[in-house]
Amino acid sequence: MKENLTNSIQTITLKTFYGFEQTLAAELSEFGYKDLTLLNRAVQMKGTWKDIYYLNLHSRCALSVLVEIARFTIKEEKDIYKKAKQIPWTEWFDIKKSFAVKGAVFSTIFSNTKYPMLLVKDAITDTFRDNYGDRPNVEISKPDVLIDLYVRENQATISINTSGAPLFQREYRKETGLAPMNEVVAACLIRMSGWDRKTTFLDPFCGSGTLVAEAALLASGIPSNIERQFYAFKNLKNYDSELWNSIYDAVEYKIRNLPCRIMGSDINDTMVLKARRNIRNFAFSRSVEINGMNFNQVKSNDEPVFIITNPPYGERMGDRINELYEAIGNWLKHSMTNSVCWIISSNEDALKSLGLKTSVRNKVFNGDLECSFRKFEIYAGSKKQQEITE
Ligand SMILES: C[S@@+](CC[C@H](N)C(=O)[O-])C[C@H]1O[C@@H](n2cnc3c(N)ncnc32)[C@H](O)[C@@H]1O
Numbered sequence: 102m103k104e105n106l107t108n109s110i111q112t113i114t115l116k117t118f119y120g121f122e123q124t125l126a127a128e129l130s131e132f133g134y135k136d137l138t139l140l141n142r143a144v145q146m147k148g149t150w151k152d153i154y155y156l157n158l159h160s161r162c163a164l165s166v167l168v169e170i171a172r173f174t175i176k177e178e179k180d181i182y183k184k185a186k187q188i189p190w191t192e193w194f195d196i197k198k199s200f201a202v203k204g205a206v207f208s209t210i211f212s213n214t215k216y217p218m219l220l221v222k223d224a225i226t227d228t229f230r231d232n233y234g235d236r237p238n239v240e241i242s243k244p245d246v247l248i249d250l251y252v253r254e255n256q257a258t259i260s261i262n263t264s265g266a267p268l269f270q271r272e273y274r275k276e277t278g279l280a281p282m283n284e285v286v287a288a289c290l291i292r293m294s295g296w297d298r299k300t301t302f303l304d305p306f307c308g309s310g311t312l313v314a315e316a317a318l319l320a321s322g323i324p325s326n327i328e329r330q331f332y333a334f335k336n337l338k339n340y341d342s343e344l345w346n347s348i349y350d351a352v353e354y355k356i357r358n359l360p361c362r363i364m365g366s367d368i369n370d371t372m373v374l375k376a377r378r379n380i381r382n383f384a385f386s387r388s389v390e391i392n393g394m395n396f397n398q399v400k401s402n403d404e405p406v407f408i409i410t411n412p413p414y415g416e417r418m419g420d421r422i423n424e425l426y427e428a429i430g431n432w433l434k435h436s437m438t439n440s441v442c443w444i445i446s447s448n449e450d451a452l453k454s455l456g457l458k459t460s461v462r463n464k465v466f467n468g469d470l471e472c473s474f475r476k477f478e479i480y481a482g483s484k485k486q487q488e489i490t491e
Contacts, residue, residue, distance in 0.1 A: 111150065114140070115163040115167075117143065117163055119142055123139065128162045129146060155348050158348060162292060164268055165262050167249050170261055174255050182220040182223060185259060186228060190225050194336060198336050199239065199246070200238075201246075201248070246261070269283050271329055278309050278375065280308070286466075292319075294443045296316070298320045301364065301407065305366050307365030313376060317359060320359050321356040366392045366399060368393070413425065424454075445465065446473060452473060457479075459477060
């Protein structure tokens, strides 16, 4: 299989979270990929295994990179087994590798949506038994090889999940707080905001620093997954370590100076320490300013600042949450003139307490929480104009 890795064209599906399909497509366009098809929580494209390696390393907005190995129509449950049994599994991976079958099923053909995954698992183990009289182990939590099954009504697709563990497991973040943001969500919010990677970036509620780290990685051009070692494609029989090393070694990762100021702050000193520790492996870590302070101590002095932030949503704060958001609104109007501020929050009432006019809003999810990601433009000399409540 190896000789085909750089020229045989594959159907590649990159999965992402709800609401970020356009954002992921924009990232892929920036990489130079064309003919992108937007799906529900995914973007599909054509490419080679070289692209698959590249995307696993470079995409900040994808959760996983799948390569299609079979697509077929089914009439009844057992068709899944029959078709999966025709796939040459022993050519894809060695019997010593563990595997798992995961995926999603939206079909009236199946009463139990887990059952089709079991059928594919049986087809794989039976194929190995037929060939070697033995079978590979199933390992659910961190398999060497991950197979993806997607069924929508009578259409089934079997893919290899070439990432394995989801790509938000970047391996640079060692410490988190109570409500850490998922790294892929952070990267998607930054891209969705349209930050130009030149204007000063600030997260005044930075917690363990996820938005700050992802902003610095984006601005420096260092892939967010540069620290990650595990990729399931390394466990396939077609793995080409030379090809992977050529892609990995092409990355310039010793960048010390960022193209702009990147700042984070948090009232909690423990979180400040965690945020600093999370970026200390990067050469640019000294260029990122992370300070312990109340948000209202930060002043822009009329310099343009681009703020993306994830303040508390109020689960543990009772009525004080509306006061906090009102104070954030006042701080933006009085101390952050000439700035753009994007806020992600699940608390609609609290967002109204900001007393600012929303110029763009997007529905997104932070974990299981439905959130609004809103843009506020704070102009100099127009404090009155800002004082509009929705
Ligand atoms: C939802 S968490 C942010 C999580 C962060 N995005 C991450 O990935 O870890 C909100 C943060 O706001 C901080 N915070 C609460 N009140 C604050 C205030 N008045 N000024 C600055 N930070 C504050 C908390 O300490 C907490 O770390």
